[in-house]
Amino acid sequence: GQNIDQPTEMTATEGAIVQINCTYQTSGFNGLFWYQQHAGEAPTFLSYNVLDGLEEKGRFSSFLSRSKGYSYLLLKELQMKDSASYLCAVRPREPMNTGFQKLVFGTGTRLLVSP
């Protein structure tokens, strides 16, 4: 089966740094994604990791450890607009004959940034 865990809710202050953790147990592994979702809106892509290590993109960074089944999303210099849900999603390895790769999502972490 597939199991992806992340905290339900986090709070932080504007200008601070926050780390959102994600642990996963899936049938094979073929990449991990982070998406941001504002209330009532579409999830939007933030980052992708398939190899161990840190991927940095502006104020956002994402880390992956495949041996530990662990990832985190790091948000620096928090802004009020960063208040949103952050979804961790894993792409399990699919049988070769299906030819597609769906994403399995965690429940999401709701981040509230206060002034």
Add this chain to the structure above:
Amino acid sequence: GAGVSQSPRYKVAKRGQDVALRCDPISGHVSLFWYQQALGQGPEFLTYFQNEAQLDKSGLPSDRFFAERPEGSVSTLKIQRTQQEDSAVYLCASSFRGQGLSGEKLFFGSGTQLSVL
């Protein structure tokens, strides 16, 4: 259009009513996915199309749920005899190919919020 478009944005149905939800993927995208997102939860996979072929419908919760993509572009998710537990946001996502390139991301629509009374 520039993004994935879904309609209607909101749908209120009486229990037992049939509903149809529409998805217009990004032009040229081969792969199309439907997800169901309950309040406070992450999206749950429902079904997948590659062009007009429905390759996986393992996530459809019951035989009341039916999806089609007859010409390989627009897709419709139909729910028959709606129940209260069907209340959720239904998200559509597309990707250019969705296979082979593991880093290929999904582009999501804003979803249809279905409320069954």
